[in-house]
Amino acid sequence: MRDVAVIGVGMIKFGRYPEKTVPELAGQAVLLALKDAGIDMKDVQLLASGNLYQSNAMVGQRIMQTIGQTGIPVINVANACATGSTAFREAYMAVASGAYDVAVAVGSEQMGKMGLLGAGGGGGDPAYSTEGVLGSGLMPAVFGMAGVEHMRKYGTTQEQFAKVSVKNHKHSMHNPYSQYQTEVGLEDVLNARVVSWPNTLYMCCPTGDGAAAAVVCSMDKARQYTTHPVRIAASVLTSDPWTQRDLTMPDINTLTRNAAKEAYEKAGVGPEDLDLIELHDCFATAELLHYENLGICGEGEAGRLIDEGATSVGGKIPVNASGGLLSKGHPLGATGVANVCEVVWHLRGEAGNRQVEGAKVGLAHVIGLGSACTIQVLEKV
């Protein structure tokens, strides 16, 4: 497998675009990434498109119909919230294998306001629906319970989880691509209406629309296109292995730890070498669990880490300088490519007022329930 670099990235500001179509949103992101790379559609040899809500509707091909139909291979990817990052990995693998020199990954989503309450369902007699009758399988309760498990094991408090929301909303003030750019105080977060305890409204990511794209290229050709290629040191994908509570209580920790271990080995770095992390804070509770899952602190120490301010920009290990999913937003298919864009900008020194100074190595993490975990480790060359 040969070395692969990211030579271009681009995303649109996450928000609500009911008047646009998905191919328009995604096409815009691809055009931005191509421009950033200084290439054309004719140079692209493979397109991997991630989109969840229209996963059976040939989004990749429809994107090309808006910006350039060259007849290249198109892969349409779905992997829950890890849709975009799996698409990115497909583009990476296509080039790493030697079969292609230049590939594009694009992630997009147009959600309306229903979020995951709008997805799923299907036929069958609704009298047999178990949601709210046999507990809850929806994301707010799943991540509520994951947080409560951390409270049980380590005495983590709702207040510590709430600090994640304060931090990420503050970070997003400097991110023009963020859906929301409003600071919230700790009391605002704690007093907001509860969605699924301990997560209140500001501790849940919003629904929204958006798209992000990246151009990858073999490292030996990358310098023909850019003076600042970013090397993909690792691109890892895991699914959930068997665990004791199996399907009843989704385990967001084991598959992330497995992915992290593999990514650190492949990249030849440890968590202490990371300069920044963009991780999957779909809910504030998730972020603290992932501090431990990614090994940036010891077991049970995540609460202390956020209390110390270590994960704010300017701290020891900035997490979610972009504002994270909580503030930047989470158009499902777009997220896994958007966090790659963010890390790349920091590694190039192009992250404006939210820049992590001297960033050389970054990690992008996503987890899709069901489950899939992706981790990309990127480094400045």
Place this chain on the structure above:
Amino acid sequence: MAEAAAAPATRKPIVPFLRIPEDPAEKPYLSGSRCKNCGATYLGTRMACSKCFSTEPMEMVKLSDRGELHVFSIVHQSAPGVPTPYIAAIVDLPEGVSVRCNINGVDPDPAKLKFGMPVQMVTEKIRTDREGNDVIAFSFKPV
């Protein structure tokens, strides 16, 4: 002429692993499967063991109706038709399997819940299906 008495509605479980005995004097129970090779236990039936991959037919296990509260969340926002707030929980059963359920019989307040507290299964009719059958669901309540 006396009218014929209506036959009692058939009771159907909300999920297949909730078993409702024919004899109404017998209590409904949760049914599981245990892998003969490694002992992993599952709710309902399985084609193969997802822990050790054995495809040997599993032994059926009648699960206890009493367990411990592992974790919970208080749900305030849910799908249409679900009364909120309610306590969504994971209950650990002694056979090494966990079940997702609501906790009833206690206020939906984190201060009122204790990790590991013993809970007891109860069943009740919650809906009528399209064919007029009673849909039976289970929940757990503090002992």
